[in-house]
Amino acid sequence: MKARWILIAYAAICLLALMLMLSRENLYVVIALAAGFLLLGHRELWSLIRHGRMPVIDERVQNNLTGAMRLTGIFFFIASIVLILLFRFNVFKNTPKELIVSGQLVIVGFVYVMGYYYYDRVRPCLGEKAVKWLRICLITAGLCLSTIALAIVLHNLVSVWFGFEDAFFFILALLVAPAVLSLSLLGCLAIYIKGLVASFKTVEQS
Amino acid sequence: MKTRMKEYRARLGLTQEKLAEMVGVRRETIIFLEQGKYNPSLKLAYGISRALGAAIEDIFILDDDHT
Numbered sequence: 001m002k003a004r005w006i007l008i009a010y011a012a013i014c015l016l017a018l019m020l021m022l023s024r025e026n027l028y029v030v031i032a033l034a035a036g037f038l039l040l041g042h043r044e045l046w047s048l049i050r051h052g053r054m055p056v057i058d059e060r061v062q063n064n065l066t067g068a069m070r071l072t073g074i075f076f077f078i079a080s081i082v083l084i085l086l087f088r089f090n091v092f093k094n095t096p097k098e099l100i101v102s103g104q105l106v107i108v109g110f111v112y113v114m115g116y117y118y119y120d121r122v123r124p125c126l127g128e129k130a131v132k133w134l135r136i137c138l139i140t141a142g143l144c145l146s147t148i149a150l151a152i153v154l155h156n157l158v159s160v161w162f163g164f165e166d167a168f169f170f171i172l173a174l175l176v177a178p179a180v181l182s183l184s185l186l187g188c189l190a191i192y193i194k195g196l197v198a199s200f201k202t203v204e205q206s
Numbered sequence: 207m208k209t210r211m212k213e214y215r216a217r218l219g220l221t222q223e224k225l226a227e228m229v230g231v232r233r234e235t236i237i238f239l240e241q242g243k244y245n246p247s248l249k250l251a252y253g254i255s256r257a258l259g260a261a262i263e264d265i266f267i268l269d270d271d272h273t
Contacts, residue, residue, distance in 0.1 A: 055232070056226075056230065056231060056232050058230065058231035058232055058235050058250075059231075059246070059247050059249075059250055060231070060232070060234075060235045060238070060244055061232060061235075120234075121234075124238050124243035124244060125243070202237065202241065203234055203237055206222065206237040206240070206241075
């Protein structure tokens, strides 16, 4: 019952925001809000369409929702800080701000959905070894992102301080770190998909 | 944690869907419980054992390394 009212309130807020943004012709934000609503409320909407009722929220679902919310909150916080810094240094000079913020909202929605399915389906079907590898891949990806930022700063500092074009930090920031980042993200995705496929098989076979 | 939920459920002729409805959880929760992939709260464990008409320690068996 509580979940139903939360969904209705959320839908009403989204509708109001959509109308407001449409009236201001901010189409990017309208699309982002609509996509965000579909992503966040996909379980409820699917259950309403398929069974004509709201899905049951038991203790396992509550734990999974809490985990996904926490993950989304952390991601949103970090992404916001990165975006603020990028805006501060005028990186997005020629890109509309609405597009960037809308993109962030949609990505946050995807992170929530992926986080929810991780706790709900993927995690129970992954072995300890796979979880360990997933953690290693995620930490590596995080380290690579920090390395890219640090190497860009160091490359510029070396150029300013010593007056010559540095090659080491340049290659690190543009080649090595992005390559390792791509590999670790692919690893994460592969483990995630493996767990998701295993979970769907488990549920179907039972 | 090992469970004998499946055995007791089969004895009573209950489907996973029916048991989930009786206990007030999702079918997936019953599936993961039966496979030992989810540890229930004490409240849920009581609810399940009551629905299956057995003692809680007959249905949920703690592994030796967790005792």
